[in-house]
Amino acid sequence: MTDSVSRYDTPGGRGKSNTPVQDVGNIVLSNRLFYTCMIVIGGTYVLLIVALLLADAWYVVEKTAVAAADSADPWKSMLTDNPVSVALADPKIQYSIRLSLLSCTLSAVLSVIVAVPIGYILSRHAFPGKRLLDAVLDIPIVLPPLVVGLSLLILFQFRPFAYVARDMVYQIPAVVLAQFSVACAFAVRTMKSTFDHIDPRCEQVAVALGSSRAQAFGWVVLPEASQGVMTAFTLAWARSLGEFGPLLIFAGATRMKTEVLSTTVFLEMNIGNIEAAVAVSLIMVVAAVTVLIITRVWGSRETVL
Amino acid sequence: MIQLDNICIQAGAFALKNVSFSIPAGGCGVLMGRTGSGKTTILECIIGLRRVSSGSIQICDRDVTRLNPALRGIGYVPQDGAMFSRMSVRDHLAFALQIRRTPGKQIAERVDELSTLLGITHLLARRPAGLSGGEAQRVALGRALSFRPNVLCLDEPLSALDSDTRHEMCELLDTVRQQTQVTTLYVTHSPQEAEILGDRLLRLERGRIVEHQPLSP
Numbered sequence: 001m002t003d004s005v006s007r008y009d010t011p012g013g014r015g016k017s018n019t020p021v022q023d024v025g026n027i028v029l030s031n032r033l034f035y036t037c038m039i040v041i042g043g044t045y046v047l048l049i050v051a052l053l054l055a056d057a058w059y060v061v062e063k064t065a066v067a068a069a070d071s072a073d074p075w076k077s078m079l080t081d082n083p084v085s086v087a088l089a090d091p092k093i094q095y096s097i098r099l100s101l102l103s104c105t106l107s108a109v110l111s112v113i114v115a116v117p118i119g120y121i122l123s124r125h126a127f128p129g130k131r132l133l134d135a136v137l138d139i140p141i142v143l144p145p146l147v148v149g150l151s152l153l154i155l156f157q158f159r160p161f162a163y164v165a166r167d168m169v170y171q172i173p174a175v176v177l178a179q180f181s182v183a184c185a186f187a188v189r190t191m192k193s194t195f196d197h198i199d200p201r202c203e204q205v206a207v208a209l210g211s212s213r214a215q216a217f218g219w220v221v222l223p224e225a226s227q228g229v230m231t232a233f234t235l236a237w238a239r240s241l242g243e244f245g246p247l248l249i250f251a252g253a254t255r256m257k258t259e260v261l262s263t264t265v266f267l268e269m270n271i272g273n274i275e276a277a278v279a280v281s282l283i284m285v286v287a288a289v290t291v292l293i294i295t296r297v298w299g300s301r302e303t304v305l
Numbered sequence: 306m307i308q309l310d311n312i313c314i315q316a317g318a319f320a321l322k323n324v325s326f327s328i329p330a331g332g333c334g335v336l337m338g339r340t341g342s343g344k345t346t347i348l349e350c351i352i353g354l355r356r357v358s359s360g361s362i363q364i365c366d367r368d369v370t371r372l373n374p375a376l377r378g379i380g381y382v383p384q385d386g387a388m389f390s391r392m393s394v395r396d397h398l399a400f401a402l403q404i405r406r407t408p409g410k411q412i413a414e415r416v417d418e419l420s421t422l423l424g425i426t427h428l429l430a431r432r433p434a435g436l437s438g439g440e441a442q443r444v445a446l447g448r449a450l451s452f453r454p455n456v457l458c459l460d461e462p463l464s465a466l467d468s469d470t471r472h473e474m475c476e477l478l479d480t481v482r483q484q485t486q487v488t489t490l491y492v493t494h495s496p497q498e499a500e501i502l503g504d505r506l507l508r509l510e511r512g513r514i515v516e517h518q519p520l521s522p
Contacts, residue, residue, distance in 0.1 A: 201387035204354050205445075207374050208381035209401040210452065219400070223391035 053285060059278050060084060087279035092255050093264055097283065099175065100260040104240040107179035111187035111236035112229055119191025120217070124200065140185035145245030148181055152250040174251035175258050179240035186239050187232040194228025195221070234295040238288050261287075306330040306488055307351065307456055312360035314346055321346065323360070326507050326514050330365070333482060333489040335499040338509030344492045345384075347509070348460050351490065352379050365455045365488075380449030380487070382459040386441040388433035394420075394444050395429040401452035419447045422481065439470040443477070450485065457482075457489045463498060475501050 064082035071077030079085065087093050122134060140148060152174075156165040168174050198221060206216035222229075244262040251258040253267060261284050268277040308327040314320065321343045328334035338344050349355040351362055353374030361370045369377045389397060398416045407415075420426045423443045433441060442462050449457060459478075463471045475498055482489055482502070491502055499506055506517035 199385075199387060201383050201385065202389055204352075204374075205381055205383060205387045205448070206389075206400070208352050208354070208377075208379055209404065209448065210375045210378075211400075211404045212375060215404060220389050220392075224389070226391070 056278055056282050056285065060282060063275055083275040083279035084282060087276050087283065090276070092259065093276070093280060095256050096259045096261055096264045096280075099172070099258075100241060100287075103172070103175045103179055103260060104237050106176050107183050107240040108187075108233050108237035110176070110180050111184040111240075112191075112233050114184050115187035115191040115232055115236075116222075116225075116229065118188050120195050120221070122188075122192045123195035124203075137185060137188050140182045141189075145182065145243070146249060149178060149246030149249030152178060152181065152246060169250065170252040170254065170258060172251075172258060175247060175260060178246035178250045179243045181246065182243060183236035183239040187236040190232040190235055191225070191228060194225050194232070197228075198224045230295045230298060234291055237291055241284060241288055306332075306363075306365060307334070307490055308363040309347075309351070310361045310363075312347070312350060312362065313358045314343070314350060314355065315358050316346060316355065319343065319346070321512050324509075324512075324514055325360075326516065328488055328490060328505055330488055331486045332504050333491060333502050334505040334507055335503030336490060336492045336507045336509060337494060337496075337499055340494070342509045343512065344509055345460055348458050348490065348492050351456075352381050352458055353377050378452075378455045380452070380454035380457040382442070382445045382449045382457070382462045384461045384464060386433075386438075386445045386462075388436075388441055388444065390433055392432070393429065394425060394431050394433070394436075397433075397444050397448045398429075398451050400448060405452060415451060419451060422484070423447050423477065437470075438466045439474055442466065442474060446478070446481070450481070450487070453485075454487065457487045458492075459489065460492045461494070463493070463495070471495075471498075478502060 060083050064078055067081035068074040068078045071081065118137065122130070122137075153169065155161055156169050161168075168177065202220050202224065203216045206220045207213070211219065242262060243260075244266065247253075247258070247260065247263060248266070253259060253263045255267065259267070261280055264280045265277045265284075268274075268280065306327060306329050310325050312324040313322050314324075324347060326334070336344050336347065346355060350357050351364075353369070353372065357370060361368055363369065364377060364379070389400070392400070395416055398419050399412045402412045402415060416429070417426075420429055423446060425440065425443050425447065428436065428440060428444070433444065436444065445462070446459075449459075462478075463474050466474060479502055489502075491498070493499060508515045508517060
């Protein structure tokens, strides 16, 4: 027993069990400290996120209370005079909500349609220039948003784009295109990592069983990737909702025309209407969180089945 | 039958040179060798998932060296099963037949026949997620056999199973092989499996095939 222990303790010194094993110190305390640091550092950021949202909500609650106190019928006033209700009643903001929902959905759908083939090719095939292509696809993510907008504007000075510039620039299609340009890059990243995580063996089996590449993709790979497609869609949707810089330059900020929710916040802030700006921000928070929840619930249900 | 003539394979730093062997129609060749010796690589070349740099591969007297894997008619059972997670067991068995646009009635008959043969009738409605290792391999085997392939290629199909299940599966494989008379190439590193299943033993040693005497009939 002693012999076998000493052999492991002092490599090379077989039989000499005199050298004491070096103490590793207080491992329990060290481990606790490690996790405390991890939790404190991580927790700070989580708190920041929660605090941000709470501050918005609290601001609105405070304004509601003020409105209710001034009114003769406090309960009715609470429902109708709170900043969110006021914002929702404004036809300009109603228009902005409708355009946001429409343009974000369109741009997210387009993003997924484009991201699936790019992600698949990048994930499955090696070809010359692949690293370059991979880097190019990251450009919209790293480029300053204003530059994306300006570049789009400049692009539409040139033919063949110039032919449609009248119907695009400062029009609704520009909103979708500006959102799509950036959102799609995020969808591509998501789809690539989704396909990276799907075992290529499944496709190989499908091909050996007699299916064409398209059949293997449609019957085997795409169903496996469905959750990734949903994630890509959500990400692109949320990204589009938050898009602002490119929109301002490429689509403009014309009320009742190219005004989306982020533009509304900007316009309301500009005229000093912070209440409306915060109310619209809250509407955006609710929209983003709803989309997040829907996809998460959908995603987890899919895995259970 | 499966015949390989002077196959050379280059895959990065790994290379196999002048590999030749043949498995007669209805026979079962067992390809053995250490991990990393290139067993799976050879199997992938036969199936068509990997290109050979030279040499020829013939299946049932047809040169398939440059043929698309989908046209080779090989049933493939990979090591980990590679189940299609979004399909039911029934869909797995029907997959190759649906691809071939077989009428629904014939597909149903074939699924019945196969699931009875493999003892997976009670699993038909299930998804692969809940299946045990042995069950998954039965489904993978059924999927590979469904379109009555000329050749069946199995890549260490039992390596992830416990010894009892492995023995049971081994006997099942032997039964299936005798019933279907399908030419089989079986990759394994287990001598027991080789003994039960193989009638031609091929050992891959330092990039060369060493053929052993046929085992007891």
